[in-house]
Amino acid sequence: MFEFLNKNYRHIRARHNISYTQSDTQGNTPLTSVIIPCTGSDYIEEALLSAEFASRFASGIEEIVIVSDQPEQAFGKLPKNTRVTTLDIPFREESYRYKQIYRSRLIKIQAPLQAKGEGILMIDSDLNLLRSPTINMHEGHLYSSFRKGKMIAKLEGADEHAIPAYYKPSIRPYLEDHVNGAYLAATRKTWKRICPLWLTLFQDTWELMNDNQPPTDQLPLSVLLDMLDLRTINLGEWANWPVSKKIGGHAAPIPSEVIGAHGGFPLSEWQKYLQDPTQPLTFKGQDYTRKVRYLTDAEKIQQ
Template sequence: MLNFLNPQYRYIQSRHNIPYTQADVQGEVSVTSIVIPCTGADFIEEAELSALFASRYAKQAEEIVIVSDQPVALFRNLPPKARVVTLDVPQREGSYRYKQIYRSRLIKIQAPLYAATDAILMIDSDLNLLKMPDIRPKDGHIYSSFRQGKMAAKLEGASAGNKPAYYRNSIRPYLVDHVNSAFLVATRKSWQRLCPLWQALFNDTWHLMDDTQPPTDQLPLALLLDMLDFKTVNLGDWVNWPVSKRIGGQEAAIPKEVIGAHGGFPLSEWQKYLQSADTPLLFKGQDYTRKVRYLTDAEKKQ
């Protein structure tokens, strides 16, 4: 059936990619917890840096929570209001090629549950907050930026027996714009509904699918937002501004409009920003970012 004749498709579209300027998606309580998932000792430094930026530029936050598989004692440079929660997350079987990435996604999916307040922002450990807008979530909504590309493309090339059947009649995974999970805001009640099902769908999806590609948390999230009938709210591109893609390989200052600066290596360049936000910075290009973030376990050891 053509999409415009499908009432469920029209219904989902009406609840998808809603601008935050629309008054009926704005709640009462501003973000009070910032959660930063961090997996592996090699990502501790960037999580500490992300926490430092959150402490400096999101002053209204009551707490900053790093959720990790690493011991608290290894986090030696924490700003005020920051604490570490250590999770014991099981490994995938020995033959799986992306065990650390899989593990990192499991920690991320559970991380918001360890916040103590009712309005929670979760950001990736390589995202630095350069300001904090007044985002007030409502139950049954999730707030983010949007990226172009159908998440269902992750299913292409898989054999019929490996494709989870529950994606077949879903809608959001097949839309050309999808919620980007590097910057997500929701209420505590919403996270409590989302996280357990998100984890179950993630596990099932990537146990059925083979390991020819890194496991993504965004594919099951797109499906889950359909299942739970959530509204998805677009905060705009500035909350998740890709540093390496925009200015990587050339010396340039970070635009004043940026809210969340995603990526940006080496981390030492960010120390210059902390001294002066007007300083031109020289980051590596996006080819480097993808190379270091999506390695198989064997490639990481080389």
């Protein structure tokens, strides 16, 4: 109620969710690298499709890097300008219910550091670039899209001793809007600041918390932004357009304004898009993604 009287709140709020249309958000580092994290053989097909879209439609990109726990040969023929980097990532203990999801987050958090370029965009493997993103970056800025919802809600109902102390005085986890981790861009220098702390906070948070929910990388990211005093820039709704939410369940064309199309299944519909971007496509509804992508390890085996 009286947040406006809190100097730290006012400072962070003024550096959060700033439109990219403001001239002071635009720097001198252009986008050079697209990074696609991919964990498990189940996601090779969609990572290759994402790389194919980036190769075709993101003109000017110097490299596309699929960062995975799978060997390069598992990916077969790669799209133009694409390479695979394989990381050796440990599993959680056998009793942990979300071992693969936990492991996938570890790969994602370290993935931007595998780029060779200076301007680095990391996208989820179920996000396809339909147009070339124009992002000219400043140091100390994180460029993304934003979603409604308080990240601190992930800690509701947890035992007090299981909630890391650094969340209580934080600001961004409590705000109504948060950075969407499916589409994140920053300079190499900024990523080198983000990734080590992000990894530490992720591991600390989900070692303390129980495994009654999938471990999210966005909760520790939100508090990290406070700690590093980063400026977060909103690239707008077309950067990360939720396909299933917008047109899932009925046939419709993808709007021509879309830059990044997120979460459209089945993948066969995207093959139709590659043949004709203007034709209507039929994707599954928005409940599908959570059903198939946030399963416990035991539930995945039953599928």
